[in-house]
Amino acid sequence: MEALLEVKNLKTQFHTEAGLVKAVDDVSYRLYENEIVGLVGESGCGKSVSQFSVMQLISTPPGKIVGGNIIFEGHDLLKFEANGPEMRSIRGAKIAMIYQEPMTALNPVLTLCRQLTEALELHLRMDAKASRKRAVEMLELVGIPSANKRVDDYPYQFSGGMRQRVVIAMALCCNPRLIIADEPTTSLDVTTQAQLLELIKDMVKNFKATLVIVTHNLGVVARYAQRIYVMYAGRIIEAGTTKEIFRQPLHPYTVGLLKCIPRLNQNKKEKLVPIIGMPPRLVNRPLTCAFLPRCSCSLERCKQDTWPPLTEIDNEHYVSCYACTREEPSGLNTK
Numbered sequence: 001m002e003a004l005l006e007v008k009n010l011k012t013q014f015h016t017e018a019g020l021v022k023a024v025d026d027v028s029y030r031l032y033e034n035e036i037v038g039l040v041g042e043s044g045c046g047k048s049v050s051q052f053s054v055m056q057l058i059s060t061p062p063g064k065i066v067g068g069n070i071i072f073e074g075h076d077l078l079k080f081e082a083n084g085p086e087m088r089s090i091r092g093a094k095i096a097m098i099y100q101e102p103m104t105a106l107n108p109v110l111t112l113c114r115q116l117t118e119a120l121e122l123h124l125r126m127d128a129k130a131s132r133k134r135a136v137e138m139l140e141l142v143g144i145p146s147a148n149k150r151v152d153d154y155p156y157q158f159s160g161g162m163r164q165r166v167v168i169a170m171a172l173c174c175n176p177r178l179i180i181a182d183e184p185t186t187s188l189d190v191t192t193q194a195q196l197l198e199l200i201k202d203m204v205k206n207f208k209a210t211l212v213i214v215t216h217n218l219g220v221v222a223r224y225a226q227r228i229y230v231m232y233a234g235r236i237i238e239a240g241t242t243k244e245i246f247r248q249p250l251h252p253y254t255v256g257l258l259k260c261i262p263r264l265n266q267n268k269k270e271k272l273v274p275i276i277g278m279p280p281r282l283v284n285r286p287l288t289c290a291f292l293p294r295c296s297c298s299l300e301r302c303k304q305d306t307w308p309p310l311t312e313i314d315n316e317h318y319v320s321c322y323a324c325t326r327e328e329p330s331g332l333n334t335k
């Protein structure tokens with residue numbers, strides 16, 4: 001099957017006073033049409049930077065995409081200038097983003113109508129009347145009451161949850177092929193979070209788009225994503241179907257992440273187990289596996305060799321771990 005988006009060996013780095021930060025270090029992944037994929041990992045592991053790289057929204061300097069390919073609709077997006085016409089016609093039109101904080105995407109001094117119609121006029125070449133009609137329709141679709149009146153309001157006149165609905169409408173208004181939702185609901189209360197995730201899922205399905213949900217919440221991906229990529233310290237360390245990753249997580253980090261999710265039917269005796277240690281600092285990171293200082297299953301080899309390559313263990317289930325890929329059973333998952 002041909003991928004909608006293929007990221008190959010992406011490397012994005014930041015030059016900081018403390019040293020070189022390899023925020024995204026040789027990351028490869030694929031997204032197919034009409035699927036929902038989860039990108040998970042602890043804070044600071046490179047989830048957002050990897051997605052901003054796809055949109056070429058890395059501030060240079062201090063950041064720079066130093067290698068890789070991002071193939072979308074047959075073109076390598078990295079061959080295009082970040083602010084050139086090609087990227088401008090893709091960003092917000094074919095690939096759209098829903099950010100954690102709605103005001104990142106909304107302009108406080110423009111009415112919703114102006115913001116929505118601007119995108120429609122630019123990307124879909126609609127005239128003023130048609131674009132206003134479409135803007136109202138989009139606001140209705142995301143559940144804004146009295147959309148035909150509220151379209152003339154400013155973002156501050158909406159609550160946080162409503163603003164995020166507006167952002168969802170903006171993201172989908174030009175019928176993009178790919179939506180990147182980066183922690184789309186974390187700043188909101190739990191009930192609103194659940195409603196908005198349902199809304200995003202339904203909208204993406206109706207618009208026949210592909211969705212990447214970026215989150216540190218495995219509960220969210222379990223519910224919505226068909227496939228998962230797990231990131232750690234700038235790399236993908238495990239990938240597979242959601243079913244398979246929950247049934248048999250391989251990487252000790254993924255095993256740890258799964259033990260941290262509270263379950264409704266949790267036995268009182270079963271405690272949530274935090275992953276010991278701190279996430280690694282990405283500045284001047286050693287070449288060995290970044291999980292080594294926190295790993296309870298490490299081998300001698302892990303201390304000497306460079307970071308293990310992502311290797312297919314089972315059908316479409318990949319892991320980057322010497323202990324998981326050695327010949328004899330590692331017993332990792334029984335711990």
Ligand SMILES: Nc1ncnc2c1ncn2[C@@H]1O[C@H](COP(=O)(O)OP(=O)(O)OP(=O)(O)O)[C@@H](O)[C@H]1O
Pocket residue numbers: 014016021023041042043044045046047048049050059062063216282
């Ligand atoms: N503008 C910048 N300058 C320097 N370093 C940066 C910059 N932006 C990101 N980084 C570094 O890149 C790394 C990855 O950051 P990123 O924002 O992708 O993490 P994340 O996985 O999205 O975390 P979170 O879950 O907190 O959103 C971090 O170490 C961060 O400090």
Ligand SMILES: [Mg+2]
Pocket residue numbers: 047048049182
């Ligand atoms: Mg982030």
